[in-house]
Amino acid sequence: MAASAVASPRVHDFKVVLLGEGCVGKTSLVLRYVENKFNEKHESTLQASFLTKKLTIGNRRVNLSIWDTAGQERFHALGPIYYRDSNGAILTYDITDDDSFQKVKNWVKELKKMLGTDIMLTIIGNKTDLEKQRNVSVETAEQYAESVGATHFQTSAKLNRGVEEVFLDLSRRMIEQADKQDAEKRALSPSSRSTAAGNVVLLEETPAAPIKSGCC
Amino acid sequence: MLQFALIQDRRSTGDFFGWIESRIGYLILRRRGKFDQFKAGDSGCSRMKNMSIRSLCGSRADFNQRYHTKDELQDVGRGIGERDLVEEDELGGEYMPVPGGPFSAMIPSLWPQKILQTISESPEGVTYNEFGFVRSATDPDREPFDDKAHQKLPWLAHLEFSVADQTKDNKMSWDKMHHKVAHTEKLRSMILDGIPHSLRAQMWMRLSGAVEKKYGSEIAYGDIVRSSIKIHRADDKIIERDILRIFPSHPCFSNRSSTGTNRLRRVLRSLVWMYPNIGYCPGYCSIVAPLLLFLEENDAFWLMTVIIETLLPPSYFAHGMLGAQADQKVLLELIEEYMPEVAAKFKKEDIDMTLVTISWFMSLFSNVLNISSLLPLWDWFFYDGSIVLLQTTLGMMKEKSEDMLQLESAVLFNYLSSLPNSIPSMAATLKMGASLSTNLTPEVIHQKRQKHLAVMMASTGSLFAPNFPFNMPNQEVSQGSTGSMFRGLLADHSVSSKQKNIRQTELLVNLREAILIICRHFQTHDLQLGKVVRHTFSRLSGIDTFMAKYRRMSVRFFRLVVYLRYLSSIHHHPYRTQWPITRRKVICVTAKFTDLPHAVIVAEPKPSWISSGQLTTNWASARTTSS
Numbered sequence: 117m118a119a120s121a122v123a124s125p126r127v128h129d130f131k132v133v134l135l136g137e138g139c140v141g142k143t144s145l146v147l148r149y150v151e152n153k154f155n156e157k158h159e160s161t162l163q164a165s166f167l168t169k170k171l172t173i174g175n176r177r178v179n180l181s182i183w184d185t186a187g188q189e190r191f192h193a194l195g196p197i198y199y200r201d202s203n204g205a206i207l208t209y210d211i212t213d214d215d216s217f218q219k220v221k222n223w224v225k226e227l228k229k230m231l232g233t234d235i236m237l238t239i240i241g242n243k244t245d246l247e248k249q250r251n252v253s254v255e256t257a258e259q260y261a262e263s264v265g266a267t268h269f270q271t272s273a274k275l276n277r278g279v280e281e282v283f284l285d286l287s288r289r290m291i292e293q294a295d296k297q298d299a300e301k302r303a304l305s306p307s308s309r310s311t312a313a314g315n316v317v318l319l320e321e322t323p324a325a326p327i328k329s330g331c332c
Numbered sequence: 333m334l335q336f337a338l339i340q341d342r343r344s345t346g347d348f349f350g351w352i353e354s355r356i357g358y359l360i361l362r363r364r365g366k367f368d369q370f371k372a373g374d375s376g377c378s379r380m381k382n383m384s385i386r387s388l389c390g391s392r393a394d395f396n397q398r399y400h401t402k403d404e405l406q407d408v409g410r411g412i413g414e415r416d417l418v419e420e421d422e423l424g425g426e427y428m429p430v431p432g433g434p435f436s437a438m439i440p441s442l443w444p445q446k447i448l449q450t451i452s453e454s455p456e457g458v459t460y461n462e463f464g465f466v467r468s469a470t471d472p473d474r475e476p477f478d479d480k481a482h483q484k485l486p487w488l489a490h491l492e493f494s495v496a497d498q499t500k501d502n503k504m505s506w507d508k509m510h511h512k513v514a515h516t517e518k519l520r521s522m523i524l525d526g527i528p529h530s531l532r533a534q535m536w537m538r539l540s541g542a543v544e545k546k547y548g549s550e551i552a553y554g555d556i557v558r559s560s561i562k563i564h565r566a567d568d569k570i571i572e573r574d575i576l577r578i579f580p581s582h583p584c585f586s587n588r589s590s591t592g593t594n595r596l597r598r599v600l601r602s603l604v605w606m607y608p609n610i611g612y613c614p615g616y617c618s619i620v621a622p623l624l625l626f627l628e629e630n631d632a633f634w635l636m637t638v639i640i641e642t643l644l645p646p647s648y649f650a651h652g653m654l655g656a657q658a659d660q661k662v663l664l665e666l667i668e669e670y671m672p673e674v675a676a677k678f679k680k681e682d683i684d685m686t687l688v689t690i691s692w693f694m695s696l697f698s699n700v701l702n703i704s705s706l707l708p709l710w711d712w713f714f715y716d717g718s719i720v721l722l723q724t725t726l727g728m729m730k731e732k733s734e735d736m737l738q739l740e741s742a743v744l745f746n747y748l749s750s751l752p753n754s755i756p757s758m759a760a761t762l763k764m765g766a767s768l769s770t771n772l773t774p775e776v777i778h779q780k781r782q783k784h785l786a787v788m789m790a791s792t793g794s795l796f797a798p799n800f801p802f803n804m805p806n807q808e809v810s811q812g813s814t815g816s817m818f819r820g821l822l823a824d825h826s827v828s829s830k831q832k833n834i835r836q837t838e839l840l841v842n843l844r845e846a847i848l849i850i851c852r853h854f855q856t857h858d859l860q861l862g863k864v865v866r867h868t869f870s871r872l873s874g875i876d877t878f879m880a881k882y883r884r885m886s887v888r889f890f891r892l893v894v895y896l897r898y899l900s901s902i903h904h905h906p907y908r909t910q911w912p913i914t915r916r917k918v919i920c921v922t923a924k925f926t927d928l929p930h931a932v933i934v935a936e937p938k939p940s941w942i943s944s945g946q947l948t949t950n951w952a953s954a955r956t957t958s959s
């Protein structure tokens with residue numbers, strides 16, 4: 117899939133980071149999305165890993181590098197290394213666990229503070245297969261998401277519900293954001309371009325082949 | 333030698349307190365007034381009784397004896413009363429694993445009888461390995477994991493010199509052995525070749541000093557288990573979640589009431605109780621679970637305390653994980669020194685190694701290595717301590733450096749993630765790591781660590797707001813200034829300067845953590861007394877009365893208290909025993925630590941040093957002006 121006859125020669129390289137408390141299903145979401153696998157019994161993630169996925173949206177080609185992180189409270193200290201240079205963040209909570217939703221709020225605050233509006237946020241309520249044990253109401257979550265300018269989705273990695281949409285929507289918004297930044301860049305005089313340090317990397321060529329394995 | 337808490341005699345509550353006070357009073361006090369727990373949860377008391385169970389060569393009788401100890405553990409479990417801790421699996425039946433066969437490398441008290449029975453009836457289609465993990469198709473073929481006589485003999489010969497009491501009979505046994513094995517070059521070279529598996533657990537205990545710790549402790553493991561009922565709910569929740577996710581495919585750890593899971597739960601809760609200022613760290617689980625495959629529960633606990641207190645540098649598992657983060661920086665520095673081309677490659681590809689290696693260090697490689705490669709690494713770790721982690725990583729990178737130089741960013745990162753598993757022979761890599769860095773001594777490492785810790789501590793606050801102008805203070809926190817700060821506090825002349833140095837670092841690291849937590853709280857909770865603070869307070873006895881008394885106190889004062897509660901949890905903190913706190917003490921202690929005049933603390937409407945960002949700067953500058 118080397119030479120491209122597609123209209124746009126540009127390929128967007130986006131970094132997406134998954135954040136959220138431990139055991140909300142971050143690894144499962146990525147594995148479902150990238151490899152369409154689900155493992156009922158998963159070991160907890162201690163080590164950050166990343167998987168890549170290629171998308172075509174309209175005539176744009178997007179390479180997503182999705183970073184799966186360790187969710188445990190203790191690893192919060194590594195947050196800045198995780199979300200450094202991210203274009204998008206997927207903040208995941210478990211619909212059966214209100215604490216994990218509060219944790220999402222903390223992440224939103226931190227990301228807003230550190231990265232401002234450059235980063236696109238998506239909030240996900242995972243484990244909709246456990247609807248009966250729901251503890252976080254859809255309205256609360258949606259209201260909150262709207263108030264911070266994030267989109268909200270409900271997913272089930274187990275039943276493969278809503279996973280694809282999350283990444284599609286996020287990619288669209290990241291493209292918009294990249295376009296906006298491009299436009300701003302062009303608006304500036306070429307000489308002062310160096311000051312507008314956007315964090316979108318635009319590559320001329322398609323980078324390496326997708327990585328099949330890698331996580332766990 | 334195993335040690336169990338036997339419930340021996342029941343006494344009145346008054347007697348109980350008398351006993352506590354004479355025996356472990358000081359320790360309990362140091363653990364911040366846990367009296368209440370004893371009062372509420374226990375009318376009797378427990379006494380330690382030493383039972384010599386294990387002899388050098390595991391025999392059948394030996395095993396039976398160990399089996400009987402199960403009841404005692406269950407007693408301890410019932411004492412907890414909170415949840416059913418009675419083991420589900422039938423232990424200690426007739427079935428024993430075939431040498432070298434499934435489950436054979438595990439500690440006998442963990443042998444799952446039902447599965448062994450099935451195996452003995454139909455040996456075909458065995459899907460478990462020696463360690464009890466489900467064997468996967470991708471498992472490399474290797475020799476069965478069993479002791480070879482020619483490996484074991486030199487060890488037995490060597491250990492014979494360590495036997496303390498040779499008079500009674502000719503039979504060697506662990507309880508006759510000195511608690512600590514002398515570290516010699518000869519022993520070191522033997523360890524690099526690997527400890528025979530049947531001696532491993534006991535050697536680990538002796539090499540690391542865990543046996544000494546166990547017998548030197550004024551409180552028995554059983555008592556700790558009992559006291560740990562009241563650990564914080566948040567920690568408990570994570571523990572419950574983690575214990576099922578550590579070895580999901582191992583029959584002894586697969587469900588909530590499996591034998592291994594129960595032991596793991598008790599050890600983890602005990603650790604949380606033992607180190608309240610650390611709380612629960614996911615690293616605990618990944619170390620304790622593998623330990624439990626080879627050690628009895630109470631040995632695993634004491635070994636873990638040695639890992640936390642002496643083998644690893646301070647603040648490895650604590651909030652912020654400063655110690656572990658500093659080690660990553662040391663590692664990078666060493667890679668630059670020994671393999672400049674690899675370091676340059678990482679830089680070029682913009683790869684932050686920390687994301688990968690920090691979890692190796694925090695789990696002592698157990699989350700990336702399979703057990704058979706992990707064991708030789710741990711043999712060496714228990715002998716030499718944390719320097720081994722650095723040397724091993726260096727060895728692995730050296731071995732694969734040529735491959736790594738060929739790869740590009742994403743592929744390289746994933747290659748790095750799975751690096752430890754691509755190592756063909758761990759023993760060879762360990763030797764390579766050791767020979768590569770012969771000039772690397774613990775002192776050199778210690779200096780490097782201190783340097784990075786100081787830099788990290790000086791940039792306090794960068795965790796939440798690196799763009800905040802105050803967070804870029806003068807990056808110099810020289811050892812001189814930290815030394816003078818604690819000179820008064822640590823005027824203990826019996827400790828060597830090196831130990832003192834370590835203690836000072838520990839104090840500073842803890843102090844910084846405390847401040848960070850407070851800052852984070854006030855940043856995210858809009859100055860309301862939210863969950864975090866209640867969490868912070870919950871472990872401090874007497875705080876309720878204190879709160880009631882000072883309900884209307886200013887927010888500023890409240891912050892001081894939170895800050896001081898953390899000071900109090902520092903290990904060797906001299907103020908630790910002075911709780912419950914009073915307003916005067918708060919001011920005095922704060923003044924002492926910050927070197928601000930008392931009047932400033934009382935009068936200043938908003939003490940700037942406790943608001944985020946500026947804290948370290950002001951704190952440090954206050955220091956320099958006073959000295």
